[in-house]
Amino acid sequence: MIPILQSCLMTVAHFFEGVCFGLFLSMSIVTVQLGQCGNQIGFEVFDALFNDSHCPRGLCSKRENEAYQASCKERFFSEEENGVLVARAVLVDMEPKVINQTLSKAAHSGLWKYGQHSCFCQKQGSGNNWAYGYSVHGPRHEESIMNLIRKEVEKCDSLSGFFIIMSMAGGTGSGLGAFITQNLQDQYSSALKMNQIIWPYGTGEVIVQNYNSILTLSHLYRSSDALLVHENDAVHKICAKLMNIKQISFCDINQVLAHQLGSVFQPTYSGEGSFHYRRNPLGIDWQVRPPLSGLPPLGNMSVNKETRFNTSVANLVILRGKDVHSADVGAFKDPALYTSWLEPVHAFSVWKTQRAFRKYEKSAALVSNSQSLVKPLDMIVGKAWNMFASRAYLHQYTKFGIEEEDFLDSFMLLEQVIASYCNL
């Protein structure tokens, strides 16, 4: 069985006025924000969701707008008696600075906030060491963090799943994030676990980022249901080329990410011709299974082979705003876009709502499970392998119980993932 097809790597594409990549679906979602990156992005996501659902110009009837707002609220916020919305989120970092900034930014918005007892932080981070996050901070703080998550889950009438935001390159989001995802898998096995992971810049600032990345990916592969991937390089390019921003900050990048995620996660109608919003925001079927016979042999194709297309396993298009019912999405049903063992009717979905997203009369988002990540994944695995071959920096990991064998397991798994995608 091809493992990658059971747990999906998704990327989000960007078109019309700019949308995204990779994945979920009004039951409630509990968000877990981990590390600097996870907390900074988490704030922008909640802010984007709140601002969109309270946007005065939804370009639809008052009734429809109210249904949309109620659906968004049920998914992502609870409400205090005074009417203030509280994000269904748990904030985790091993150092206090970013969490304090995040809390105060939310409080300053005056519109929504984080819960008073929804944060866990310590005095010192993981120093960009995955092993420290996973093997030291993880077991040490497991009980406190899982208790905070349980309290958040208890506030939901009905839990759809978890949205876990983290980077791959640091130590806390990546290592502790992988540890917590595994715990969520053990304790909430039937709830969907979706990880938003931030792919580091190719010329990254963290020397061991490729080690941290392969350890994160291989662990999440075993415990997560879906990985939504955003590459910092790709979002940076959007800021520079499409938005013309001169001095690009993480804040700019995170706002683009939040826009894309919002356009995927905000409510859409439950079916063709329906005007009811779907209850389950994570309702994508992520279990793509190839047939047992008729697959091409694995492992004998090179990553650099000339591919005519970016072959897909699944595409989801989300349309919002004016004229959605007459939009032509026929081109997404072309069998040439998909691997030969899948019919487009099983591989392509479209979600719609007439309610406009933010200030855009029309917008579209694409969540795609395709070969687009093969190249970046192959790069990261290759760079990590070169470092591993000379045993560089390995002692920083073995010191905390991550052995050479763990690295070898990760390399093997990811090579198989690459081969599976290459063979689509």
Ligand SMILES: Nc1nc2c(ncn2[C@@H]2O[C@H](COP(=O)(O)OP(=O)(O)OP(=O)(O)O)[C@@H](O)[C@H]2O)c(=O)[nH]1
């Ligand atoms: N898009 C985006 N990337 C970020 C942000 N902050 C950090 N990163 C990326 O995340 C990686 C570093 O991970 P951090 O999230 O800073 O690390 P951490 O989880 O806090 O872990 P430690 O600091 O080691 O305890 C690098 O690849 C950065 O480019 C952010 O706000 N947005």
Ligand SMILES: [Mg+2]
């Ligand atoms: Mg940090």
